Amino acid sequence: MSESESDGAEFDEQPAALGVKVGSTRTVVSAGDANDPNVVRTLTCLATYEDALTGEEHVLYGEEAATEYPDRVRYMLRSGLPEDEETTDLAKTFLEEFARSNGLPEDSVVVYAIPTIDNDVGLERLSEIIEDGPIGERLVRSYPESLCGAVPALGDGLEAIEETFVAVNMGSTNLEACAYRRGEQLAPFSTGAITGTEVDRRIANYVEEETQGRVNIDLTTAREYKEEHADFLDYEPFSDIIQQPGGGTYEFTIEESVMDAVDEYVDDAVDEVANVFMPELANDYMKIYQQALDNPVVLTGGMACIPGVVDEFEQRLSEELERDVTATTADDPATAAARGAHRIAGRLVELNEY
The missing domain is CATH 3.30.420.40 (ATPase, nucleotide binding domain)
Incomplete structure (x- = not known):
């Protein structure tokens, strides 16, 4: 600090x-x-x-x-x-x-x-x-x-400062994880390999593949697709229109590109948390590891905004750790x-x- x-x-x-x-x-x-x-x-x-x-x-x-x-x-x-x-x-x-x-x-x-x-x-x-x-x-x-x-995410006041828990920050440029004990940061971990920006790149690539090369979108458009349409609870295919170089417009529908990219992100994030961060935390702070997983894992950052991502992360992390884990996030x-x-x-x- x-x-x-x-x-x-x-x-x-x-x-x-x-x-x-x-x-x-x-x-x-x-x-x-x-x-x-x-x-x-x-x-x-x-x-x-x-x-x-x-x-x-x-x-x-x-x-x-x-x-x-x-x-x-x-x-x-x-x-x-x-x-x-x-x-x-x-x-x-x-x-x-x-x-x-x-x-x-x-x-x-x-x-x-x-x-x-x-x-x-x-x-x-x-x-x-x-x-x-x-x-x-x-x-x-x-x-x-x-x-x-x-x-x-953990109360109406500053209850988080008094708790022992694991937080996973699912941001645009890094995936971060650490444990907190009364506000003290333990075993901080960060990787730039699993990011919201990488999801945007995958969406752009998958859109090109899904449209058989007819549509190329930039990363800003890919991010907008992610923010507006990604939904683990009730995803619906959506359509968009582009201007063609020779004149006229081309309407296309996206069935799988967005959800394929975010689904892979959750798998990658869970794998990194379960198999890299958690073993390091358990090795250095075994009792803290046990106490922290008795409380909800808190998801933060922009990728945590995707509807249903908390339940998906919770289920996949529980399966990976072979124990029941709960997850939560703030209302926004x-x-x-x-x-x-x-x-x-x-x-x-x-x-x-x-």
Whole structure:
């Protein structure tokens, strides 16, 4: 966990509490009342353009940038962390524009939900972005994304901080797993081989195969197919239309491509958790391993949003471990990390820990 404090400035009022998740695909901020938060989310991207009259450079971010300037929009955290000085500076600009546009208060206590990735240089750059950011003048802290995401899944308060459990973060750029004991992170594990982005690539490939080469979609369209149509409970084939190079349109129907890709993802994720992470956890912390599996495994991250994925993961993990395992997730996994971080920030404000 990292922490930075203001430089002795005097404040008269209690600061606002904010929870922030700056993700590879989307950024989410939870503000206001932590029990009934105002949640704002946008794509983690920006584009610049020159004013046609004044020649000044202007910045657009989020959906507006992606829609108006798809040819040069920049997703600065595609790998989950900034990769160099350029993407670090872009991320700083993005956060400044996002905070300004949404009126996020400088006088605030901010908790960031950050990934568990074995990349010290990238994490240092992320810390730089956070500490130089436009919010969190009173206090900035960062907690693991999977812990923050587990908070709304395990109760109405901060019960997760008192529990022993396993969390699996099913994100766009990494699959992460770890155990928590009263907020302490044990045996953290991360792999970039099983990701939501890889699912998008498979969907694009499978669509091409299913349409016998007639349709080629980009990763953005594949992600949209996944988010709009993937469903383990009640999947229905869907149709789309493309413009053909020689003129006219071509309508096609997707029967299997989306669900084949997400089904393979769940199998791969369960295999990695059951046969790589769990043995390491049992080897290092046998009693914690036993206690944690008596409680639900908490799924967090964007892939946990797919309807029915929790039951599928639970069933397949139980079969793989040859013991009954339960799984759960928050009511909105895509915003859970920011909402959990917000509750932690709210508690810090209540305790005057700033």
